Amino acid sequence: MFNDKEKIKKIYDETATVIADLAFRREITDEEMYFLLNMLEAIIDNRNLSALTEVLLEWIKKEDKNELNEEIKKELFKINFKDEDSVNEVTHNIKKLLE
């Protein structure tokens, strides 16, 4: 049986591999891959991303979101997960776009 630490590590490894595979198969762009890998690393580092996660969930649930997709992605690619201000700013901007 896995303990919690091992479970988190397994999820981390599997997720990173899936993200890299998607990029190799050209199903996501390089930019999208870097963003997802950075976000994964930030989550594992226990950085507080709850506000960002909330707006991302809101985005996923939203109907007729096609026209917003590119703008939101542009915002997300600007994010620096090591800088709390950058995370807050991007979260705030996406929130505004979703309103």
Added chain:
Amino acid sequence: MFIENYEKIRENLYDLESERRVLSAMIHAEEACIEAHSSLQASDFYSPKHATIFELACNLYERDIKPTYVEILKEGHSLGIFTNPKDIEELKYIAEHYIDDENIKYWIKKVKDKSKLRRFETFLRRSYFMLAENPESDAEEILLSAEEELTNLTAFDIDEKIDTPADLAKLGYEEVEKRFIRFKEIKELHKGVLPLEGLPTGFSYLDHITLGYKPGDLVILGAQTGHGKTAFALHTAKAIAVDFGKKVLYLNTEMSRTQIALRWGSILSGIEHERIRSGDINETELSIIFNAYSKLRDSGFYSYPCPNLTPEKTVSIARKFKAQKNIDMMIIDYVGRMEKQDPKLSEWQILEQIVKTQKMLAQNLQIVVMCLVQLNPDGTLQGAKRMKNECDLMLKLTPISKEELAENEELKKYLNPNYYIYIEKNRDGRSGVSLPIQFDLKRQIMKDAERIQL
């Protein structure tokens, strides 16, 4: 028969499990990175994929980025090394299956040993083919060349080098030529003042006698409790990292980050330390202090408060900072506060062990290591003889008594001297010299005592 044995031999020339364990440990623990980075080279790995992962991990580590699975993926992708799922299969396997970062030295040794065996096998194979292709070769010549190659295999490690007579002669001439040109420069350009060979000491009289702290030097500075050990360390750091733009790593076993940061405020602004500590300053002074800290921000000063410092830890910290920041000097403030690894050892044995380690470190990394030690109340030093043997420069910082100030005619030629830097040992020059300095305790500032112009 030969082919059968040869296959068996080949199987013993690599150990993929050990290679994976080293890489896995590097992915999971910084200590392992420090060890592997300083002990191995990519060519020590049998598997080309392992060699690539090792290089990627080292590249990241040198840039102060933890070589996690994700970071290695990103690095490999950005360099065009990982372009399809097959490229990352081995990395994925290593990241998922091995998390052992204990016994890293054991696994490194296994990888290194196999690498040496492979080089030995190459040597044997080459010799065998040489004999087969040139049966009439001169026996003496073959044996001599084989002996030289074999000696290199057994004697050389990554950073070991044996000087041939030609190497040494070349080095000798280059050194003399360098000094000849410098001497001419001193006479013509510097008007007789010797330029530094190493890092500035922060005192012009001391610079003049020592020609600076040189790479590979172990410097020991002794002072009694409350008589300026930390002030001397930070004065040195200021001279080198703030004024001279070189990189200094400062290990402090006693003070907190805040205490160290506040000391800098005083040293760089010239405002009394006590007033800065209590906040008893006016707005103009606050602005002066703000500007003073901008000098620290742009400097090469790295601080590492470390209350549980051991000699072993200093080695890995120094290696890490050498690889990532390319430090020129490490200051340990102070060795008496280092943790005892073995409680059965007596004080002098511990000090001896510490200074030996630090001297080796200074030479291997080609940095200056300065160790601060505590003097006994009578001005003597515990284990002094052994320390003196190991170090290149031994200095003592001692207060000048009022009686001496009143009686010593020589001291009257200086403006307000209150401390001596006594040069107890100097491998490259004069020793037994006392240099009067001014130590402003309130501002934690030290400087040469100025000579009174007559």
